Amino acid sequence: MITLLGAGNVATHLGLALKQQGYTISQVYSRTYDSAVQLAERLDAEPVDRLGDIKDGAVVYLCALSDDALESVLSGLTLSDPFLVHTSGSIPLSALSAYSSRYGVLYPLQTFSKTRPVDVASVPFFIEASNDTTLEYLTGLASRLSRTVHTLNSDDRAALHLAAVFACNFVNHLYTLSFDILKQRDIPFHYLLPLIDETALKVHALSPADAQTGPAVRNDTNIITKQLQRLSDPVQASVYRCLTDSIINSTKQH
């Protein structure tokens, strides 16, 4: 029996995957009642929007909350020594020690949006726990959800999360800037999809430094100057400049 705290993207995908694996979700907490109800319905759970309504007796209290929300939720809990688990890449395990004697981290390294199904079995999970018993429990739980489970300490997890911000969040934003550039001229974004796919696939086989192509790695100042002139938006131009400088800098080092 699991209690889920949070009803956002991560809570939704983990909750659904846990249910599919036969776990019972007893309660779903969100400070927004509607969000709690929506997810609780899909999980056959009870929705709650007050921390005081969260019941004792769940095996795990899984906190899939934004980093900002986590601390205020934890400090508002009235449970007796709950097994607390958070799902954050950047919050250390020790952040839970003030609230319980049994705690752990279950970090799924993936980008989750509510409307898009994700194959949780292929998501790598990174776990850390306060003692051997909690580690064993989390290893079992993660292994039922996913084919790929690693233990990782808090400092390495923070580095992994930072790398993921570059490789996912920043990458996706570059797709947004491409989208905007094309939209100005009514060129369909889907023209770029084979290129986007190949760019991702390429680093399965080559190191990213070896896979680099384009004007900046060739230091082709002709094209770089022309492309900068084409960017009328100052924010786009500053991203272009910043990444071009970083590629030139990186090419010298690799």
Next chain:
Amino acid sequence: MITLLGAGNVATHLGLALKQQGYTISQVYSRTYDSAVQLAERLDAEPVDRLGDIKDGAVVYLCALSDDALESVLSGLTLSDPFLVHTSGSIPLSALSAYSSRYGVLYPLQTFSKTRPVDVASVPFFIEASNDTTLEYLTGLASRLSRTVHTLNSDDRAALHLAAVFACNFVNHLYTLSFDILKQRDIPFHYLLPLIDETALKVHALSPADAQTGPAVRNDTNIITKQLQRLSDPVQASVYRCLTDSIINSTKQH
């Protein structure tokens, strides 16, 4: 019968694809003789490293050269009214008009590295030509190479190329920065691959703005500050700052 000028990544992949489709490559020119020989061998062609050795009589002279090299090669040609075609995203069609009366552009939108095979049939080709006859010829040639062929004018092609720099070259560089961050702590880069794949796949179904996740789109200043502190490399930190600002700016607009 096609003469290939250039022996780099694009020349290699186009040459191989043309040969596979039954085209004869008569000569391969590169100013570096070894490069000409290496590619010419794979294409059963004659290698040449002097522009004066390029023979008249080929149906097309396909210039798969860097933008910097193109002009000096064109001005050194001694052919009589050759059908000239370049493969550049950023050079306008009109750049060929001084060198012939028949010319065109064949721009494959993909990232090519010599060591990695590419399925050319799934690469979108963008063509433009000086008149209907050359357009018809290039349409036929591109359609034998690829399932996806579009005509596109020079200005739109330059915008598409710029968008591709963001969606491919800059994206790949962010993979390099992730790689570097992980390497500092001996964390394997392959942990990120399912995330990288999903980030690319996601924008097949959602607009990139809708697909955005992470600290910056939530304006989670707590994590942003912590992650910036973790980046000891000033270039990495400046890329982080620049993209975070751009995401925050973009989130306001979308």
